[in-house]
Amino acid sequence: MSFDQLEAALQERRTAHLYRRRRLLESPQGPEVSVDGQNCLAFCSNDYLGLANHPALKQAMIEGVERFGVGGGASHLVMGHSSAHHELEEALAEWTGRPRALLFSTGYMANLGVINALLDKQDAVFEDRLNHASLLDGGLLSGARFQRYLHNDAASLKQRLDKSDARRKLVVTDGVFSMDGDIADLPELARTSREAGAWLMVDDAHGMGVLGQTGAGCVEQFGLSQSDVPVLMGTLGKGFGTAGAFVAGSEALIETLIQFARSYIYTTSMPPAVAWATLASLKLVREESWRREKLQALIQRFRSGAQQLGYELMASETPIQPIMIGDAAEAMRLSEGLETRGLFVSAIRPPTVPAGSSRLRVTLSATHSEQQVDRLLAALDELRGGVA
Structure with a gap:
């Protein structure tokens, strides 16, 4: 039995900019991590209260x-x-x-x-x-x-x-x-x-x-x-x-x-x-209710900044702050652009979300700082202008 049919299906996913790959985390969870040998600032973890490495x-x-x-x-x-x-x-x-x-x-x-x-x-x-x-x-x-x-x-x-x-x-x-x-x-x-x-x-x-x-x-x-x-x-x-x-x-x-x-x-x-x-x-x-309080403050800071930049945010009051992009290729361009600037944000594409609703899924943690959120916003500002 040949696996050619499987390889064809995989190639279709690559062509449609929907191919997923695992990234190698080489440090504990936290705002600053090492991924595939690169030190970066992460905004894609579900460690919302910053307890995974406490x-x-x-x-x-x-x-x-x-x-x-x-x-x-x-x-x-x-x-x-x-x-x-x-x-x-x-x-x-x-x-x-x-x-x-x-x-x-x-x-x-x-x-x-x-x-x-x-x-x-x-x-x-x-x-x-x-x-x-x-x-x-x-x-x-x-x-x-x-x-x-x-x-x-x-x-x-x-x-x-x-x-x-x-x-x-x-x-x-x-x-x-x-x-x-x-x-x-x-x-x-x-x-x-x-x-x-x-x-x-x-x-x-x-x-x-x-x-x-x-x-x-x-x-x-x-x-x-x-x-x-x-x-x-x-x-x-x-x-x-x-x-x-x-x-x-x-x-x-x-x-x-x-x-x-x-x-x-x-x-x-x-x-x-x-x-x-x-x-x-x-x-x-x-x-430690301060963790939730700080998280809410960071959420508001990010939402305010992203909206001022003209990005389309979804109606979320939680640490999950998706930026709606629509096109899967454009979502990947933005995600890769952020990574070249030392920021790790996942592009979420079909079939995880419906066709035409690809997005950057930004997630915030109580251990992020205001300065780190501002760094993300500055990078998004650059990419909004089409800078690679």
């Missing part, structure tokens, strides 16, 4: 390895559920104001596990058109009737819910949309779901740590309860600076996931030292 987390990881070893050794239901995992689950449940929380190795696994544990072909799932790939994949794999409503549009959702006679109805949305940076209208989505007898699931991967008084995300920011959002998922590899994910909810929900979520049952637990380090991270997330 001394307290590194020390906690070392302590965790000394206490629990390196590997989880087994699945949670065999012999891999350590006291580090258990203590983190209890802390996350308390933080989110829910009876229970359950750890998963990744956010992707959490989303696949939850949707497939709750639904089958008798049921229906309703998803925002711009949901993360893991949510869309989870819905498609569940066998439930899969429907997509217009982005952040409760009226569009209601029309679809009203026509459904499914046994169970699950509404699924991101809290903060990862490519646009906007926040879901959770109060209206919760009301619409409740009136239709549906459950609302929120993937708050990009809101956890960043939004809310204690950093507990979109649900906290909107003052919503567990009855409003019965299924809450958060990741730990972004605002928390570690790795993994969790689902928080009722006793019945968590026990159902333990019994039926295949991506939880049939995989080795995350390294317990990661859970131990995440406990240290949670303490910083809760107590």
